[in-house]
Amino acid sequence: MIKILLGLIVLINLGFVFYFIRDLLRHRSDVMSEPATTWALPFSSFIIFLLSTFGISDFAISTALYPKAKWVSIKKLPGTLNTQCVVPVAAMALSYITAITVDIKTLAVCIIAAVIGAYIGPRFVVKLPANTIKKFVTAGLIIAALMILAGKFNWIPANGTATSLSGWKLMLTAILLFIYGALNNIGIGSYALTMATVYAMGLNPSAAFPIMMGAATFSVSTSSIQFVKLADYSRKITLFTSTFGVLGVLVAVFFVKSLDTSMLQWLVIIVLLYSAISMALSLRQKGEA
Template structure:
């Protein structure tokens, strides 16, 4: 059995476990779901579009954060959990569609995946104890960081990677620490894809190696963290239900119908939206803090 086959099998297994946990929770709270905000038609359209663009590398965490807060479909307290739970199934579909050949050192891949899983498992236990104000600050900071990473890539300011297919010694330790942190940050509402890509590039890995590490780590870690949010009930069941259904449609359209999309111009638009939203969120939080202090 090849490494790719083993990983794909584990992807299916862990996501089936998540799906069962989620379905049980939905059935248990089916009456509450009817009372949750969000128009069904708009949720279906937005879920399809969000994960269509996510397949091409546009952060679903960032897009969802902006839309859900603007539409008031979920409280700030439940936003981090929602961002994680909603993307589990669509990301699994991406992984199953894309991970067919993994040209990466197996030890490097396993260490990165395990590190992010541990971070994702620990993260929700901390996030559920944070105040909405702290969560808003983290998400605002995450949107600004995402903007800077997009702009750094556009202007060629971040490393383009090297030729290595594996990490050893100190570099592997650095990668493990970083991936652990990214797994925890996912649970605060900060996406890990861009951060992982910058990290593996900076450590001298072949850019192609970024994909199995990025996708593999997220595909395993996000369900782990999401099951913790389900346990604590800190997420929108309605949004997750629509995203798990219509998000898959968006991914399949991107993978099998469109197959390629020039997102260069779109990235500029997304960067502007992210910067405005993130900066506005942070400014409002600091204004509120100053008002309270006065």
């Protein structure tokens, strides 16, 4: 079962890598002229995905950083958030999924639901006006901050014992994961939402992890292929995070045995809320104008 899952992860990520490299080669003269700062990208990519490996959302940090630094337009932000994390998230999945403690039917239904949502989403996202995307991104920042707070104060239950779901619980979880897969495409990360959902359904935390990681790696790969085809992402940021971001993951997995992320989480919460308020105020000013 582990081999099948890991094989599928490798396969779908190779699909993304194929489309991404083909797109890079077609636009190789434009990549390095994109606005993201070349000397800073290796450091930001490494740190973002080092922290992501310890559970601090790369979607949230990137959403707070990239628009402020003017590295990518709001229009291309959702696509960039997805494409930049495909290879690092695959590295996390391959490093961490060592045992399947969840019923195969539950795992398959959840992953398929998230993938379908992720596949459909990009076709609609690229048609959204920049201001609409900005509103969704603002909501995503607030949700990410609240989810981190919920984890810190143990508002999210994590004491379930079940290893499978059935009936209405499985159906509801599948519907929610379909929505989360679609939300990825507008810049709202699904990892924390998936974690909260499977915990609320009574699953054992060890059973929840394969669902979270599996849904994330399959859904972002699927949606990212669509964003690459639609050319609605930053090639430069994705190129750097696909290399230096993976290094951050590997350092976290193999060299950093423990990291006190408590203070970092408070800092991230402050940054997220500040970014959300700033974005909301800019929308209000534009509306008044």
